[in-house]
Amino acid sequence: MLRKSRATRMLTALLLTGAVSTQAQSQDAPYLNPKLPVEERVKDLLSRMSLEDKVGQMTQAERGNIKNLDDVSYYAFGSILSGGGSVPADNSPEGWANMIDMYQRETLKAPLKIPMLYGIDAVHGHNNVYGATIFPHNIGLGATRNPELVKKIGEATAKEVYATGIRWNFAPCVCIARDERWGRTYESYGEDPEIATMMTSIIDGMQGNLGQPGTVLATAKHFVADGGTALDSSTTGNYSLDQGDSRISEEELRKIHLPPYKAAIEKGVGSIMASFSSWNGVKLHGHKYLLTDLLKGELGFKGFVISDWAGIDQISNDPAKNVREAINAGIDMVMEPNNYPRFYNTLLSEVEKGNIPMSRIDDAVSRILTQKFKLGLFENPFTDRSYFNQLGSQEHRDLARQAVRESLVLLKNEQVLPIKKDTAKILVAGSNADDIGNQSGGWTMTWQGGSGKIIPGTSILEGIQKTVSSTSKVDYVKWPDPDQAKGYDLGIVVVGERPYAEGQGDRENLVLGDGDRRAIDNVCSAMKCVVVVVSGRPQILTDQLPKMNALVAAWLPGSEGQGVADVLFGDFNFSGKLPITWPKSMDQVPINVGDANYDPLFAYGYGLKY
Incomplete structure (x- = not known):
C-alpha cells in the first residue's frame, strides 16, 4: 500500500466520515461533549471513523522507532510507548512533558482529534525517570502482606507517572512465579495466588477515580500463567523459562494463575497485557479461548487487551497470519515497536479481504476509546505540569522507606539483632552494600537495570552510616580478606544478585558469587555477623547458614536503603x-508450598521478629 500525503489522507477521512466542514460545527459533535455518557460518546465517534482511523487506534508505536514526527498524525496512533530505557534527551519531568505534548499536538492534527495515550512500564515507581521514587520490586511488596501499603504505592506511582504526561502504566504484574530460576520472579508478588490477589489493591491506587488529576490507567499482566512455564533445556546451552510454555492443566491454570486477574477485573482494571508465553503449545497472543472466551466472556473484562513487545510476531513467520490470528483471538491494541507501517497496512489489508470482521475491529476500538474517555484525555490531553513536584517527593520517599522496612524478612537471629547503635567498630562488606543500582534491580533507568549509582537515593551502607551513633566507626570493604576482617565488633555482609530482567535473568544456578561467598566466610569467621541478601529471589545459602548469626532477606529495596538500617538497628x-519458598539446594527447585515432600530451608510464610 502506497503512503498517501497527510493532506490527502485527511481529506479522504473527512469525506469518509462525513465530518463537518467548520471548526464550530465539529466542536458540537456528541463525542466531544463531556456531559454525555461514555457509551454514547464512543458510539458517536465510532460512527465517524474510517477503517484507517480505527486501525490507527489499534496501533501502538515505540517513540524511539517513530521515523518522522508527522507519522504520528498520518497513522493517528492510538498509543505511543517508551520501552525500558527509551527516554527523552532531557530525562526530567519537564523533558518528558515536552516530548509527550509534542506527540500529542501532532496527534491532534488528525481530523477527528482523537488524543494519543502514552504508556510506560513503571513497575516499581516511575523507574525510567531520573529522580523518581524507586519502590521495592513486587517480590518485596509481597513479603509485606500489606494491601493498604501497596494501594498507597499505586497512588504515589500514578502521581509521578502523571506528572510526566503519561497516562497509562503497564503494571501491575500479577504473575504467580512457580520456578525461582525464572528471571521475572521479582516481578511476582509470590508463588501462591493469595498474595497477588490481595495486592491488586495497587490498581485501586493507580486508577483511583479515573480521569481525576494524578490517576493513570493500570494494566494487569501477563495473561496468563507466564510464571508457570516449563524449563526448556532441549538445546545445548539453551536454558530458558521466559516466554516459554506452561504445560499445565486448565484446572491448575484456573486455580493458581487466574485468581489475581479475576480480582483485577473486579477492581475495574482498564487494560490487560497478553503474555509472550504459551499454554500447552499455543501462543497466548493467538489464543482465542483464553483472550476472548475466558477473559472477555466468562470473566466479563470490559477494558482492552494490549499485546506485549512485538508479541504477535512470535505466532508464526507470516506477518499476515500473525495479525489475523492475534486480532481474531482478542488482541485489541498491538504493541508494534519495530515496524508499525507493516502492521498498519497488514491489518488494513486483512480487514479489506474479509479475514477479520469489522465487528471485531469495532469491538477493539470501542474498548480503547472507552478508556480514553474515562481518562478524560479528550478534555485534558496535555501534561498537567502542576504535578512536577510529585516526582521523587519526600512523601513518596518516606512511603518507599516504609515499604522497605515492611518487606524485610528475618530468617535467622542468634541474639545479634537489633544491632546497638553505639557498637564501636562495624565492618560492612559484600557486593550489594554500597550499590544502589544492585539494590534496585532490573527495570531501573533501563530495561535490564545496572550497577552503580544510577539513581538518587540511599544505599544500605549509607543508611547504616546515618543510623549509628557519632562514636561508632563503620568501615566498608567489598570483599575483605581474613586480615581485613580483624578487629571489629560486628560484621554486616550484604550479598546477592546484580540487576537483570526477563530473558537475561533466567538462571540455572542460584548460588552466590565467589566474592560474596568469601566475604561471608571471612567476616563471619572473625566476628558476629549479620548477612543481608539483596536479590530478586532466594539464593542457595544452606552450607553457609551455620556461620551466620543472623540472616535477612531484603529482596530489591529500591532507592531507600535507609529502610534496611531502620530495622537492623531496632527503630522498627x-x-x-x-x-516464596526458600530452597535448601538447587535439587529442590522448583519448590512451592503444597508440594509433596515439602521440606525447604525456610517455608512459605516464614518470618521471625526480634
Whole structure:
C-alpha cells in the first residue's frame, strides 16, 4: 500500500466520515461533549471513523522507532510507548512533558482529534525517570502482606507517572512465579495466588477515580500463567523459562494463575497485557479461548487487551497470519515497536479481504476509546505540569522507606539483632552494600537495570552510616580478606544478585558469587555477623547458614536503603513473611508450598521478629 500525503489522507477521512466542514460545527459533535455518557460518546465517534482511523487506534508505536514526527498524525496512533530505557534527551519531568505534548499536538492534527495515550512500564515507581521514587520490586511488596501499603504505592506511582504526561502504566504484574530460576520472579508478588490477589489493591491506587488529576490507567499482566512455564533445556546451552510454555492443566491454570486477574477485573482494571508465553503449545497472543472466551466472556473484562513487545510476531513467520490470528483471538491494541507501517497496512489489508470482521475491529476500538474517555484525555490531553513536584517527593520517599522496612524478612537471629547503635567498630562488606543500582534491580533507568549509582537515593551502607551513633566507626570493604576482617565488633555482609530482567535473568544456578561467598566466610569467621541478601529471589545459602548469626532477606529495596538500617538497628521490628519458598539446594527447585515432600530451608510464610 502506497503512503498517501497527510493532506490527502485527511481529506479522504473527512469525506469518509462525513465530518463537518467548520471548526464550530465539529466542536458540537456528541463525542466531544463531556456531559454525555461514555457509551454514547464512543458510539458517536465510532460512527465517524474510517477503517484507517480505527486501525490507527489499534496501533501502538515505540517513540524511539517513530521515523518522522508527522507519522504520528498520518497513522493517528492510538498509543505511543517508551520501552525500558527509551527516554527523552532531557530525562526530567519537564523533558518528558515536552516530548509527550509534542506527540500529542501532532496527534491532534488528525481530523477527528482523537488524543494519543502514552504508556510506560513503571513497575516499581516511575523507574525510567531520573529522580523518581524507586519502590521495592513486587517480590518485596509481597513479603509485606500489606494491601493498604501497596494501594498507597499505586497512588504515589500514578502521581509521578502523571506528572510526566503519561497516562497509562503497564503494571501491575500479577504473575504467580512457580520456578525461582525464572528471571521475572521479582516481578511476582509470590508463588501462591493469595498474595497477588490481595495486592491488586495497587490498581485501586493507580486508577483511583479515573480521569481525576494524578490517576493513570493500570494494566494487569501477563495473561496468563507466564510464571508457570516449563524449563526448556532441549538445546545445548539453551536454558530458558521466559516466554516459554506452561504445560499445565486448565484446572491448575484456573486455580493458581487466574485468581489475581479475576480480582483485577473486579477492581475495574482498564487494560490487560497478553503474555509472550504459551499454554500447552499455543501462543497466548493467538489464543482465542483464553483472550476472548475466558477473559472477555466468562470473566466479563470490559477494558482492552494490549499485546506485549512485538508479541504477535512470535505466532508464526507470516506477518499476515500473525495479525489475523492475534486480532481474531482478542488482541485489541498491538504493541508494534519495530515496524508499525507493516502492521498498519497488514491489518488494513486483512480487514479489506474479509479475514477479520469489522465487528471485531469495532469491538477493539470501542474498548480503547472507552478508556480514553474515562481518562478524560479528550478534555485534558496535555501534561498537567502542576504535578512536577510529585516526582521523587519526600512523601513518596518516606512511603518507599516504609515499604522497605515492611518487606524485610528475618530468617535467622542468634541474639545479634537489633544491632546497638553505639557498637564501636562495624565492618560492612559484600557486593550489594554500597550499590544502589544492585539494590534496585532490573527495570531501573533501563530495561535490564545496572550497577552503580544510577539513581538518587540511599544505599544500605549509607543508611547504616546515618543510623549509628557519632562514636561508632563503620568501615566498608567489598570483599575483605581474613586480615581485613580483624578487629571489629560486628560484621554486616550484604550479598546477592546484580540487576537483570526477563530473558537475561533466567538462571540455572542460584548460588552466590565467589566474592560474596568469601566475604561471608571471612567476616563471619572473625566476628558476629549479620548477612543481608539483596536479590530478586532466594539464593542457595544452606552450607553457609551455620556461620551466620543472623540472616535477612531484603529482596530489591529500591532507592531507600535507609529502610534496611531502620530495622537492623531496632527503630522498627521485622514484620515481613516469605512470599516464596526458600530452597535448601538447587535439587529442590522448583519448590512451592503444597508440594509433596515439602521440606525447604525456610517455608512459605516464614518470618521471625526480634
